[in-house]
Amino acid sequence: xxxxxxxxxxxxxxxxxxxxxxxxxxxxxxxxxxxxxxxxxxxxxxxxxxxxxxxxxxxxxxxxxxxxxxxxxxxxxxxxxxxxxxxxxxxxxxxxxxxxxxxxxxxxxxxxxxxxxxxxxxxxxxxxxxxxxxxxxxxxxxxxxxxxxxxxxxxxxxxxxxxxxxxxxxxxxxxxxxxxxxxxxxxxxxxxxxxxxxxxxxxxxxxxxxxxxxxxxxxxxxxxxxxxxxxxxxxxxxxxxxxxxxxxxxxxxxxxxxxxxxxxxxxxxxxxxxxxxxxxxxxxxxxxxxxxxxxxxxxxxxxxxxxxxxxxxxxxxxxxxxxxxxxxx
Amino acid sequence: xxxxxxxxxxxxxxxxxxxxxxxxxxxxxxxxxxxxxxxxxxxxxxxxxxxxxxxxxxxxxxxxxxxxxxxxxxxxxxxxxxxxxxxxxxxxxxxxxxxxxxxxxxxxxxxxxxxxxxxxxxxxxxxxxxxxxxxxxxxxxxxxxxxxxxxxxxxxxxxxxxxxxxxxxxxxxxxxxxxxxxxxxxxxxxxxxxxxxxxxxxxxxxxxxxxxxxxxxxxxxxxxxxxxxxxxxxxxxxxxxxxxxxxxxxxxxxxx
Numbered sequence: 001x002x003x004x005x006x007x008x009x010x011x012x013x014x015x016x017x018x019x020x021x022x023x024x025x026x027x028x029x030x031x032x033x034x035x036x037x038x039x040x041x042x043x044x045x046x047x048x049x050x051x052x053x054x055x056x057x058x059x060x061x062x063x064x065x066x067x068x069x070x071x072x073x074x075x076x077x078x079x080x081x082x083x084x085x086x087x088x089x090x091x092x093x094x095x096x097x098x099x100x101x102x103x104x105x106x107x108x109x110x111x112x113x114x115x116x117x118x119x120x121x122x123x124x125x126x127x128x129x130x131x132x133x134x135x136x137x138x139x140x141x142x143x144x145x146x147x148x149x150x151x152x153x154x155x156x157x158x159x160x161x162x163x164x165x166x167x168x169x170x171x172x173x174x175x176x177x178x179x180x181x182x183x184x185x186x187x188x189x190x191x192x193x194x195x196x197x198x199x200x201x202x203x204x205x206x207x208x209x210x211x212x213x214x215x216x217x218x219x220x221x222x223x224x225x226x227x228x229x230x231x232x233x234x235x236x237x238x239x240x241x242x243x244x245x246x247x248x249x250x251x252x253x254x255x256x257x258x259x260x261x262x263x264x265x266x267x268x269x270x271x272x273x274x275x276x277x278x279x280x281x282x283x284x285x286x287x288x289x290x291x292x293x294x295x296x297x298x299x300x301x302x303x304x305x306x307x308x309x310x311x312x313x314x315x316x317x318x319x320x321x322x323x324x325x326x327x328x329x
Numbered sequence: 330x331x332x333x334x335x336x337x338x339x340x341x342x343x344x345x346x347x348x349x350x351x352x353x354x355x356x357x358x359x360x361x362x363x364x365x366x367x368x369x370x371x372x373x374x375x376x377x378x379x380x381x382x383x384x385x386x387x388x389x390x391x392x393x394x395x396x397x398x399x400x401x402x403x404x405x406x407x408x409x410x411x412x413x414x415x416x417x418x419x420x421x422x423x424x425x426x427x428x429x430x431x432x433x434x435x436x437x438x439x440x441x442x443x444x445x446x447x448x449x450x451x452x453x454x455x456x457x458x459x460x461x462x463x464x465x466x467x468x469x470x471x472x473x474x475x476x477x478x479x480x481x482x483x484x485x486x487x488x489x490x491x492x493x494x495x496x497x498x499x500x501x502x503x504x505x506x507x508x509x510x511x512x513x514x515x516x517x518x519x520x521x522x523x524x525x526x527x528x529x530x531x532x533x534x535x536x537x538x539x540x541x542x543x544x545x546x547x548x549x550x551x552x553x554x555x556x557x558x559x560x561x562x563x564x565x566x567x568x569x570x571x572x573x574x575x576x577x578x579x580x581x582x583x584x585x
Contacts, residue, residue, distance in 0.1 A: 080417070214432035216418050217425055220411040221478065223381055226404025226433025270462075271419040272428070 002268050003275065006282035010060065013289035017056035020296050022303065023047055050188075058186035059292035059306070060285045061194045062251050063261065065243040067284025068198075068205060070258030071265065071277055075212050076236045078219075079146050083259035084244035087131065088152025089124045090255065093248035094179045095156040095163070096123030101175050102167035113185070116178075121249035127152055128241030132234065142219075181254035181307025183292055190250045197246045201239045202281070208232060209273035216271055254307045256314035257284050257291075264317065287313065330391030331356045332378075332486055332518045337386035339370075339377045346373045347542040349386075355535065357485070357516040360509050362529035364522075364553075365539035366563055371522045372412065374539065375488050378520065379409035390485060390518075401433040408484035412491045412522075414471045415463065422466070422474045423459040426450060429478035449481035450474075453507060468495035476504065480511060487511060489521045493528065501525075505532035526554055530577045538562055550577060560585060 018034075019027045025044065033040040033048050040048065070083035077087075084090055096119040134148050160179070164172055211232050214222040219229050244258065261284035262276075269279045291309040298304055334352040338345065347370050355361055363371040377384035380395065380403050388395045390406055398406075420428070426446035450456050455473050463471060472495045479487060489508065493501040505528060512519040523529040529536055530550035538545040538553050540562045546553050554577060559567040564585045570578040 210428065210431045211433070213420070213424070213428040216420060217415045217428065217478065218411065218413065220376075220381055220409065220413075221415070221429070221475070222432060223400055224379060224404060224407070224409035224411075224479070225429050225482070226401035228400045266419050270421065270424065272424050 003278055003282060006268075006279060006286060009286045010282055010289060013286050013293065014056055014060055017059060017289050017293040017296075018048070018052045020293050021047070021052055022296065022301055054186040054188050054191045055183050056289065056292065057191050058183050058194065058251065059288045061191065061198060062183070062247045062254065063257050063284040063286070063288025063291075064281045065194065065198055065247040065284075066254065066258035066288075067261030067265075067280045068202065068277065069240040069243040069247075070284075071262035071280035072205060072212070072236045073240050073258075074262055075215055075271075075273070076233045077146055078142050078215075080263070081259070082146060082149070083262075084124075084240070084248065085253070085255040085258055086153070087146065087149025088127050088156060089241070089244045090248050090253040091153045091156035091160070092127035093120040093124035093245065094253050095160045096120040097178050097249075097252070098160050098163045098167075098175050101178065102163050102171045104171075117190075117249045120252075121245045123156075124245035124248050125241050127156070128237060128245065132237045132241070136230070136234065177305060178252045179307075180305035181252040181310070182303075182305045183251055183295075184303060186250065194246055194250060197242055201243055204235065205239060205277055206274075208236065209277055212236070212273040212277075213271065252305075252307065254288070254310055256310045257288050260314040260317060261287050287317070330393075330485060330516075332520075333387070333389045334378060335387040335389075337374070337377060337384055337388070339373050339382055339384040345542070346370045347377070347384075350374065350542070350544060352537060352544065353535075353547055355518050355520070357518060358512050359534045360512050360519045360521070360532055361535045361537060362521050362523045362533040363537050363539060364524070364526060364529050365545070369539040369562075370542040371539055372490055373542075375409070375490055375520060375522055378486070379407055379488050381409065395486075404433050404482065404484075406484055407486040407488065408479040408482050409488040410475050410479040410490060410492060412494065414468055414475065414495070418463045420463050421460050422450065422455065422463055422477075423447065425463055425474060426477050426481050430481050446477075446481055449477040452480065453477045454503060469497065469500055472496060473500070473504070476507065483515060485515070485517050487517055487519045489519070491522050491524065493523070493525075501528060508532060526579050527577065530554055554579065 019030055030048060033044060037045060066084055073082040074080055097116045100116045100119040131145055131149055134145055164175060211227045214225050214227050215229060223229050262280045264283045265276055265279035269275045291306055291313050295304040295306045295309040332355045337347060337350045339347040363374060365371050373382060376382040378388055395403055395407060423446055426449055427442050430442045430446055450459055453473050453476050455477060458470060458474060463474060476492060492504050496504060508519045508521060509532060511517060533550060536550050536553035537547040538558055545562050546558055554569055556567055556569055559565050565581050566583040566585055567579055567581045572578050
C-alpha cells in the first residue's frame, strides 16, 4: 500500500519535473509534444526530448540508485549514518573528477567530459573497494569500517582542496559546479547506462533481502540462522560500489538522498528488507525528482545545482520524521 | 543423537582460550549448563560449538560432523542465542521470528513461516508481543523474542548464552522450564551458559564447571556443585544444602 503510494508519487513527481523549466512552455504543450512530437517546433522538441526528459529520468534513477546503496550500506555496516555520501564515495568521485578537470589529464580519442566521468567512477569504485578490503581484513570490525570511511571523506576533501588551490579560475568554476551535484549533463546515453546498472544490481539486492533482514538482529544471530555474513557483506558492498560510483560519476556530489531516503522508508514500512529495499528505492527517486523540479523553480530563470536542493529538502524532511517518530514512541 | 565435543582448541589472534577440551557425550533430551567465573571460557566454548568462532577439534551430532559444515548447513541443526540484545531494529517481533526462519533454507517451505513463527511465540508465551516493535520492548521481552527466534528453526542443538540475564524471577523460571520442555519434546540437546548456580542446578541434567578454559568437573548438579568446587573455582567459602526434589541451596559464608 505504502509502496503503491510512493510509486504514484514518483510518477507524479516525474511528470512535474518534465513540466517545469526555464523555457515557459505550457503543460498542455508539453503533454501534446510527448504524445505527438511532430506538432512541436524544432527548439521545443530539443527542449523536451534532449533536455527535460533525460534530466528528469536521470533524477529518478540517481535517487533510486543512491538510496538503494544507502539502505544496503546502513544494514551491512550496521550504522544509521552510513551512505555513499558519508563514507567517502562521493568525496572520492569528486577528487577523481577534479583531477581530470583541473589537470586536464586526457586520453587519446576520449572527450574530456567522458574522461571526467570515467575518472570519477574509478575513484568512487576504488574507495568502496578499499572499504571492502578493510572489511575482509578485519573480521567483523564494522565500526572501524565506518571510521575508515569518514577518514576517506576527510582525505579526499583535503586532496580536492589541494587541486582547487592550484587550479585555474575557469577550471575552478567547473569543479565547484561538479561538487555541488548537477543533473544538467544528463544525456540519453548516461540515462541508459544508469538504467542498466540499476537493472543489473537490483535483482541481487532483492534476493538478499531475507538475509539482510536477519542481519539486522546482529551478526551472530544472522550466522546462527545460516547467513554467511562475510559473503553477504562482500556482495552487498559490491552492489553499493557499482550503484553509487555510477550515480556520482554522472551527476557529481549529491548528498543526503542516500542517507535520508532509507530513513524515510524505514519510518514508513519498517525494516523487513523485502519491503524496505523497494520503499527506499521509491523514496529516493521521489525525493530526487522533487529536488530536481525544485532546483528549476526556486529561483526563477536559474538552475540551482540539485545537490544544494537535496540538502535543503532532505534536512527538514528528516527532522520532521525524527520528531514525529519520537512523539509516537 | 548425542552431541560429542572432543579435543576442542579455541583461540583468538594471540591467545588460546580453550586448549584441548573434551566433554562427556550429551544425550538427546538433556539440558546442560556451563558455569564458571568470568573469563573461564563459557561463552567462547558455546560460540565454538555453534561454529561462530573458528576452533580445532571435533564437534559431532550423532554421525554428523558439525565442524565441517557450511554456515547454512549447520544452521539446520544448531541454533545459538547470543547474550547481547539487538538495538534499534525497526521490525516487529513476528517479523524477527520470520526472518530467523527464512534467513536460510530449512525443512519445509516458506509458505507457512508466519504460522510457524506465531507458534514459536505462543510456545515462549510471547504471543501478545507479535505485532510490537522490537526496539520498543524491554530487555527481558527482547530476550524472550530472541528465544523464539532460536527455537523456531527447531534445532537439534540449542545453545543459549545467559538466556535469563535480563529477566525477572518469574520469567527466569519460565525460560528455564521452556529449555527443559524443548529438549524433551524435540529430543534435542540444550546447552546454556548460566551464572546462577541454583538456577543451573534446578534446570539441568548435567553441569559443566569451567575454569581457565578447562573443565574442572562435570556431572549431575549434586556432584558438580560442592563446597570444594566453590572454594577452588570461585574462591568462596560456601555450604551446599540438598532441599529435596533434587534442588540445592548454595549459601556463601565468606570470600576466600
